[in-house]
Amino acid sequence: MSTKLTKMLLAEVIVDVKSHETDRTFQYFIPEELQKRVVIGMRVLVPFGPRRVEGYVVSLTNNPETPLEKVKPILRVLDELPPLTPELIELSDWLCERYICTRAQAVQALLPGGMRFKSTLVIEASDVTPAILDAREKEVLSFLKNKGPQVKSQLLKDHPSWRGAIAKLLQKGAITERFMERTGVKEKQVAYVVLQMDRESLLQKLDHLQANAFKQKEVALWLLHQGGTVRLRDLLAATKAARSTIEALRQKGILDIEQREERRDPYHGRYIGEKEGKLPLTAAQERAYSAILSMLQTRQAHTVLLQGVTGSGKTEIYLQTIEACVQMGRQAIVLVPEIALTPQMVERFKKRFGEDVAVLHSRLSPGERYDEWRRIRQGEVSIAVGARSAVFAPFEKLGLLIIDEEHELSYKQEENPKYHAREVAYFRALYHGATVVLGSATPSMEVRYAAAKGRVTRILLPERVNRKPLPPVEIVDMRLELKQGNRSIFSRRLHEAIAEKLAHREQMILFLNRRGYSTFILCRACGYVARCPSCDVSLTYHYLNSIPILRCHYCGHSEEVAGRCPECGSQHIRNFGTGTQKVEEELLRLFPEARVIRMDVDTTATKGSHERLLRTFGAREADILLGTQMIAKGLDFPGVTLVGIITADTSLNVPDFRAAERTFQLLTQVAGRVGRHDAAGEVILQTYHPEHYAIQCAVTQDYERFFQKEIEIRHSLDHPPFWEMTVFTAAHESQKEAYRLARETERWMRRRFSEDPEVIVHETTAAPLARLHGKYRFHQVIKYKSYKKVKAELLAAYFHARAKAKKIDGVLSVDVNAQMVL
Ligand SMILES: Nc1ncnc2c1ncn2[C@@H]1O[C@H](COP(=O)(O)OP(=O)(O)OP(=O)(O)O)[C@@H](O)[C@H]1O
Ligand SMILES: [Zn+2]
Ligand SMILES: [Zn+2]
Numbered sequence: 039m040s041t042k043l044t045k046m047l048l049a050e051v052i053v054d055v056k057s058h059e060t061d062r063t064f065q066y067f068i069p070e071e072l073q074k075r076v077v078i079g080m081r082v083l084v085p086f087g088p089r090r091v092e093g094y095v096v097s098l099t100n101n102p103e104t105p106l107e108k109v110k111p112i113l114r115v116l117d118e119l120p121p122l123t124p125e126l127i128e129l130s131d132w133l134c135e136r137y138i139c140t141r142a143q144a145v146q147a148l149l150p151g152g153m154r155f156k157s158t159l160v161i162e163a164s165d166v167t168p169a170i171l172d173a174r175e176k177e178v179l180s181f182l183k184n185k186g187p188q189v190k191s192q193l194l195k196d197h198p199s200w201r202g203a204i205a206k207l208l209q210k211g212a213i214t215e216r217f218m219e220r221t222g223v224k225e226k227q228v229a230y231v232v233l234q235m236d237r238e239s240l241l242q243k244l245d246h247l248q249a250n251a252f253k254q255k256e257v258a259l260w261l262l263h264q265g266g267t268v269r270l271r272d273l274l275a276a277t278k279a280a281r282s283t284i285e286a287l288r289q290k291g292i293l294d295i296e297q298r299e300e301r302r303d304p305y306h307g308r309y310i311g312e313k314e315g316k317l318p319l320t321a322a323q324e325r326a327y328s329a330i331l332s333m334l335q336t337r338q339a340h341t342v343l344l345q346g347v348t349g350s351g352k353t354e355i356y357l358q359t360i361e362a363c364v365q366m367g368r369q370a371i372v373l374v375p376e377i378a379l380t381p382q383m384v385e386r387f388k389k390r391f392g393e394d395v396a397v398l399h400s401r402l403s404p405g406e407r408y409d410e411w412r413r414i415r416q417g418e419v420s421i422a423v424g425a426r427s428a429v430f431a432p433f434e435k436l437g438l439l440i441i442d443e444e445h446e447l448s449y450k451q452e453e454n455p456k457y458h459a460r461e462v463a464y465f466r467a468l469y470h471g472a473t474v475v476l477g478s479a480t481p482s483m484e485v486r487y488a489a490a491k492g493r494v495t496r497i498l499l500p501e502r503v504n505r506k507p508l509p510p511v512e513i514v515d516m517r518l519e520l521k522q523g524n525r526s527i528f529s530r531r532l533h534e535a536i537a538e539k540l541a542h543r544e545q546m547i548l549f550l551n552r553r554g555y556s557t558f559i560l561c562r563a564c565g566y567v568a569r570c571p572s573c574d575v576s577l578t579y580h581y582l583n584s585i586p587i588l589r590c591h592y593c594g595h596s597e598e599v600a601g602r603c604p605e606c607g608s609q610h611i612r613n614f615g616t617g618t619q620k621v622e623e624e625l626l627r628l629f630p631e632a633r634v635i636r637m638d639v640d641t642t643a644t645k646g647s648h649e650r651l652l653r654t655f656g657a658r659e660a661d662i663l664l665g666t667q668m669i670a671k672g673l674d675f676p677g678v679t680l681v682g683i684i685t686a687d688t689s690l691n692v693p694d695f696r697a698a699e700r701t702f703q704l705l706t707q708v709a710g711r712v713g714r715h716d717a718a719g720e721v722i723l724q725t726y727h728p729e730h731y732a733i734q735c736a737v738t739q740d741y742e743r744f745f746q747k748e749i750e751i752r753h754s755l756d757h758p759p760f761w762e763m764t765v766f767t768a769a770h771e772s773q774k775e776a777y778r779l780a781r782e783t784e785r786w787m788r789r790r791f792s793e794d795p796e797v798i799v800h801e802t803t804a805a806p807l808a809r810l811h812g813k814y815r816f817h818q819v820i821k822y823k824s825y826k827k828v829k830a831e832l833l834a835a836y837f838h839a840r841a842k843a844k845k846i847d848g849v850l851s852v853d854v855n856a857q858m859v860l
Contacts, residue, residue: 046098049076049112051084052141054092054154061140063096065103067111076112079120079127083113083155089217092116092155094145096127119415121149123432125469132465135829137854138836139455147455148430150411152404157217161204162187168210174203179212190215226405227297231273231284233266234294243292253283258292270295301413302406314389316358323351326497330359330475334366334437337471341464343444343489344477346499347508347739348710352477356440357390359475364394364420368437373459375446376400376425377668381649387423398424398431401645426451429459429466436470439463444476444485445703450857458855479710479741480703483752484759486745509712511721511737515728520562520610527624532682532722539680540632540661546680548625548664549708550618559588559599560691563608565726567691570595574755576691578806591693591859592819594801621684622664637665670707679719681712686725686733693806694858695757698732702744705736756798761821764832765856766839767805769813770848777802779839779848780816786835787820796823806859813849817859825854
């Protein structure tokens, strides 16, 4: 009997070229010498048109699509170990199907950034100087001669008028173009000095050296003393030897210099401290732990909602279930919102699991991220902790996928592929028979509803571990403040409380609930905000042909802007929005002695500033921490005894059907920042809508009541989770063209689904961010019960409208299962 291994001659390759026209696999020939190394999942370098691009091998075959002699060969293999596992290749197919993106985009989402091979087209002047050149051509040529080689696309962007001249110069041979290539990050190589002989032979050899070669002797003996292998850099520093000394020793065969790979360790030199043991679990924790463990043992896909108030010990449950998972020989992924992925958070995992943890987040350098990723791919660690994209960690025996703060919107990626980490986790759990744990104090409507329907197992942790009650929350009605003559941002109650805390040298957090734009209209006398009668989201303020108008950007409803409040007749009705900077000025005016730290996108733009500001506050070098959403999460400062919420309802009025949910979540989280320790804390909440259920439920921290109320509203208004939503966005310099483009998708979908009760095709409408980067933006919203049913038509509508967009230099994009519509 003979087992004959059939040799595969061809590889099906996804090429790294950004366009839907190349969105398929291409065949390449596998040269004899690469036979062993070209395997499924491998990254390869292939010719594509005039250039060489990176590609990913997704299958092997012997059936050529075109005559074999026309098939081009694979040029090079780019990795040792194929970066894509068979599971990840399947996952990339699924990403394309689910989120409408190209296969190259899907694959790249799975790999750490920075590893990509890039090639750019460069042009430069040649030796040929043609006899006849016009003025423009002369200008371009002398520019290139002066400046040297230029990236062609950049040059055309900077000088659009040069396009014709460049083409002619290329024809005439006066300039040439070539591809400049840059490989992505690589393993870090470090030079080592290695002794080439044993002690005896070395001592003998040194005896025969010239008497004046002391330095060489000293270096050789030092190296011997160090065990024979040392980093070149360390040797030079310790012995103060010159390069020439090392070179002389090398020529004598005493030592050699080798390049060795070294891992970049982002946590190098950071003191992690003693390894920490596990805490004895409370009864509630124990129940949660056993439930998750028994699911793990079934080796079938399960999902758990771990719903526990802030400080209820969810993280301890994560740690202990991970430990059990690793003991089973399986691996675990923990996702944390980027903003909550602080050094303290990472330390909790490092302290428990030491070297067995890889950390992935955007603040790492590309090299560090690449090395952490390889530690996972090569099976050196069992646990990955990271932000959204860590859900793709290339483990092969996954047991647990944990998503902390499951309700956070940042788990949905805003660029292609527009995936939701929760859905990716479900895919991977199904593949591996793994358990997904979704943790939150304020679960998303989607997940809490899935639990109500029995698709997800809900486990409750109703109390804080230390049994401390949640802090009392006091409401201040800002409409009354205005009525009684106080026009300040601060109510009299909050003003008093701040003064008192300052006097007692206690710390406080002031929270400004704000998003980057203010397009709604609020009556400061009665709190009235214009809302859409059919969607119950606030109407956004637009200028349409220079007439102010209010519009619903889900369904297209529009109405006039009133000069007086339609409810109470007051004239205090206007655009609303207060920035952190304005609040800071006001604070310093009222309390000149206060030490204020402001945290917002402006003050945290530079690397490390976020951490530094928090450290300063933690060291009690400031009295007031003033900030936006950024300070709502995960902070734990024992010195804080007051949380002031300056505008509880700003987020209530963003034109989004999730506004109430977001508001409730934010307020609950902010309130959870006090009273975690010995000092009692209080929360003061200012609002124009004291009667709103999101505010009322946040005050009593009653998640269940909020859920019941909100889910009814979602149901009656046909919002998610009862329907899924996909949004087309069209953008163009001309308002009319942008509108027309979006209308294309509307028409397409209407033609197919106008009779279908399970599909709602909304009217095209201006986006809340109606103009961005000089382009007008229009939305078109589709709602449906089953993605399967609409998938093919969504794709067709997208291709149809995108083809039109291309012709008129417009942009058309699609967001499947959109979470935010801006
Ligand atoms: N079984 C336990 N025994 C003693 N202390 C515990 C136990 N479990 C957790 N803790 C401590 O209680 C505090 C809160 O726990 P943990 O951070 O795990 O809660 P959490 O639910 O993740 O909180 P948050 O929602 O605020 O992130 C921590 O200081 C933790 O060390
Ligand atoms: Zn009013
Ligand atoms: Zn509407």
